[in-house]
Amino acid sequence: VQLQASGGGLVQAGDSLTLSCVASGGTFNTYLMGWFRQAPGNEREFVAAIRYTGGTTSYLSSVKGRFTISRDNRKNTVYLQMNSLKPEDTAAYYCAAGRGNPVLSAMSLERMYNFWGQGTEVTVSS
Numbered sequence: 001v002q003l004q005a006s007g008g009g010l011v012q013a014g015d016s017l018t019l020s021c022v023a024s025g026g027t028f029n030t031y032l033m034g035w036f037r038q039a040p041g042n043e044r045e046f047v048a049a050i051r052y053t054g055g056t057t058s059y060l061s062s063v064k065g066r067f068t069i070s071r072d073n074r075k076n077t078v079y080l081q082m083n084s085l086k087p088e089d090t091a092a093y094y095c096a097a098g099r100g101n102p103v104l105s106a107m108s109l110e111r112m113y114n115f116w117g118q119g120t121e122v123t124v125s126s
Contacts, residue, residue: 001026003117005095010123011085019080021095021117029073032098034113035080037091037122046108047093048080051101058107063089085124092119 007019019035034049048069049058057069068081078095096113106112 001031001097001115003095003097003115005093005117005120008093008120008122010125013086013124013126015085015124016081016083017085017122019082019093019095019120019122021078021080023076023078023097026097026115028076028097030099032100032102032107032112033069033071033078034096034098034107035069035078035093036096036110037089037093038119039088039091042091044094044110046110049107050078051107056104056107058104060108082122085122087124087126090122090124092121094119 002024003021005021030052035047036044037047038044047060050069050071054071066084071078095117097115098113102112
């Protein structure tokens with residue numbers, strides 16, 4: 001499975017961005033999809049995830065209410081709508097796909113994901 005993320009950029013605090021990740025080479029509509037991020041000098045952290053049905057989502061507490069993950073199984077694409085961006089959201093954002101169907105509390109774990117895309121950079125200026 002290949003994952004291609006796009007949509008990053010340089011924005012000001014309070015702006016919005018939508019990241020996209022297109023999957024190819026696999027059965028997208030069976031995969032758990034997630035977004036993670038890594039800021040310079042920090043470890044990679046979970047941001048959001050969505051089950052293959054699209055009915056269950058999970059978010060990092062600091063982005064809840066500002067970010068929305070969604071997917072379009074017809075387009076093999078997962079999105080991350082990011083509103084009210086803050087400088088602390090600055091990071092490289094990675095999409096990931098997992099074959100399993102973990103419980104909600106496990107959707108944030110990196111070991112649930114089998115495939116990773118390249119990062120797309122998001123920089124939020126104050």
